[in-house]
């Protein structure tokens with residue numbers, strides 16, 4: 001039987017006939033078939049076979065259709081397999097018809113005869129066995145055409161040494177390989193095109209891990225200049241360029257072919273046990289194509305790599321040694337790196353290890369997305385090479401599964417588009433909101449500016465006093481705008497005072513600095529005073545008043561406040577005096593008081609001491625004199641929180657003061673951070689202390705005071721102390737927990753409705769909840785009212801008990817210290833009139849302010865009185 005070289009032999013026809021018969025066999029034999037195909041050592045059980053049968057039955061199409069369907073979704077790496085024909089010697093050696101262990105079943109399936117009736121089947125895009133160079137190139141040609149469309153492409157021949165890679169790529173003069181054919185095709189197509197192309201040719205090899213330009217003759221003599229070193233660079237677009245690689249423009253096929261032949265001559269080849277003309281390097285041909293007037297092309301300049309890889313080899317088999325051994329190792333290493341890259345691409349890993357070898361680095365932009373890659377895997381037909389063949393085929397199978405283009409499912413696409421629309425909508429909303437706020441800020445700024453201009457000079461707060469030193473202009477403007485905006489929208493009672501204003505971190509820092517450098521010209525806490533009707537046995541009207549603390553820094557005279565004064569300015573809110581005055585004097589006092597504030601004539605360094613001194617004088621000597629301003633009536637009580645400043649001054653320990661200053665400043669800052677709520681305010685007030693007439697101070701007491709640690713939160717001393725030793729005429733009885741004070745309260749008319757002003761802050765009566773109004777106003781903590789097991793849980797009872805016990809402690813203490821009958825008389829009077837009149841006044845005040853609405857009638861409040 002005569003066979004032309006291209007015709008399939010009779011054995012192959014017989015094999016195909018057997019295959020067709022096999023396909024008609026009962027699927028009962030499927031398990032055995034698969035077992036033999038895959039070479040599994042363990043038998044496949046019947047359940048597994050059943051499930052496979054089900055899968056096969058449920059397949060909608062024939063195998064061909066399925067393969068076609070599969071080919072549609074495959075990635076950009078196409079894999080062709082070429083089986084080298086047996087040489088004459090190999091045929092004579094007993095392989096019969098020229099078909100050995102590797103048999104191409106059809107144009108895409110390959111069968112490996114593993115022996116013992118076992119075989120393994122591989123599927124590739126194309127399988128060539130006994131095919132001519134023409135036949136191979138016809139399948140390769142589409143890739144070449146895509147290069148003219150602007151795609152990067154890479155065609156590389158892979159396989160065991162001596163399997164025909166160089167034959168496929170380079171070919172012979174009679175049967176040229178892919179490289180010359182590609183060049184020829186490219187020029188042919190460019191000539192047919194309407195566009196003008198610029199084609200350049202480069203050729204290099206990677207030998208022993210180094211790049212060598214194959215278009216540059218190697219130095220053969222010591223006097224010859226060394227060729228420039230080639231280095232791989234990544235351009236800004238992610239493309240790979242090789243510095244110093246010669247790139248020669250070629251205008252026709254012959255020019256390019258000449259260069260190619262020249263480069264091939266410079267290639268490193270050597271004779272090995274496997275191949276007499278074995279390539280000992282990776283040979284890489286680069287053809288770059290540039291077209292300036294073809295916008296339809298994917299990119300202006302693109303390239304195709306034609307790579308004849310070095311053959312993988314088993315050193316044991318080739319018995320290579322010395323340089324051949326090094327070459328073999330270097331080739332295997334780079335092929336291994338190429339395998340890793342393909343593996344990573346196949347798994348769609350985030351990191352592709354291109355940098356592990358020069359080979360993969362050079363091919364980086366031709367192996368990834370948006371490039372056409374064709375792998376030609378070459379295998380030997382010999383049974384003795386079966387192991388290497390299986391390795392090569394497995395490698396090729398992995399490459400075949402690589403999907404370079406990340407095709408998204410419709411669902412994922414929809415989700416992505418929905419998310420993008422969402423984000424765009426949000427961006428638009430945020431932008432709108434920003435514009436809106438910006439407009440409001442501008443309006444507020446204008447209002448602020450107008451308001452500032454209207455204010456009298458002395459009341460204007462200089463911008464420098466707003467602690468703007470360290471705030472950048474933009475931030476300052478924003479901060480001011482925000483404040484202005486907030487203030488304009490806030491009810492008056494929620495507005496922060498200069499002391500309670502919450503500050504930002506930056507603002508706080510600058511505030512601290514400016515506090516040291518510049519003081520506000522004046523800080524005041526409004527005096528509060530309102531008449532209440534006395535319903536008890538005392539028939540006079542009483543008022544509750546809180547004195548004003550005015551602090552002034554005279555910039556003109558340059559009078560500096562000392563540290564203690566400066567510090568005291570910061571705690572003015574705690575500096576509370578409560579005065580009970582007969583109603584007849586109240587109006588006078590109030591007006592005087594206001595006059596005094598208007599004048600602003602109280603010097604800051606005198607303010608507190610003068611104030612306290614007047615209280616002392618009034619209390620001990622001039623009972624008819626005004627307490628703070630205006631004449632003071634008889635039978636009046638002064639309750640005050642001792643000033644820390646005075647205590648510090650009387651102690652005369654500047655060092656201690658300075659030492660504590662940091663902590664105090666920190667406490668104060670903390671206080672400023674917390675925007676005062678009504679509860680906070682009352683809590684603060686309730687920890688105030690009573691101010692009583694000056695008493696003589698013993699040395700022991702002074703010593704005890706000096707040695708006592710000071711807690712700012714406890715007012716002046718936090719413990720029993722003499723007024724003249726620590727508070728300039730003020731005396732504290734009991735500690736913070738034992739004492740209660742009456743917060744400064746004033747009924748005021750706001751723009752819309754009646755308000756209650758407490759500690760300089762305005763609240764609506766409706767802002768005060770039941771428990772709070774009772775407990776805090778009367779000096780009993782909410783906790784005590786709520787859940788102390790030792791106390792009567794009723795608010796009334798606990799309040800009364802507390803008042804009683806505190807009063808008793810107070811009287812006992814006075815008696816023990818023999819503080820004089822005059823004072824005792826006053827105290828007695830206070831017991832009967834003063835203190836509970838305070839409570840009564842409070843009750844009346846609260847009733848008058850509408851606290852009855854909260855569910856407490858008048859009897860309830862009277863029940864709180866001693």
Ligand SMILES: Nc1ncnc2c1ncn2[C@@H]1O[C@H](COP(=O)(O)OP(=O)(O)OP(=O)(O)O)[C@@H](O)[C@H]1O
Nearest residue numbers: 084085161162163164165166167275278279310311
């Ligand atoms: N398809 C083929 N038809 C005819 N001869 C072939 C074919 N493939 C390979 N040969 C021959 O086999 C021998 C080895 O081929 P080749 O040198 O191309 O192998 P190789 O894979 O490049 O080896 P190496 O990796 O060592 O360079 C050559 O003599 C070549 O002519």
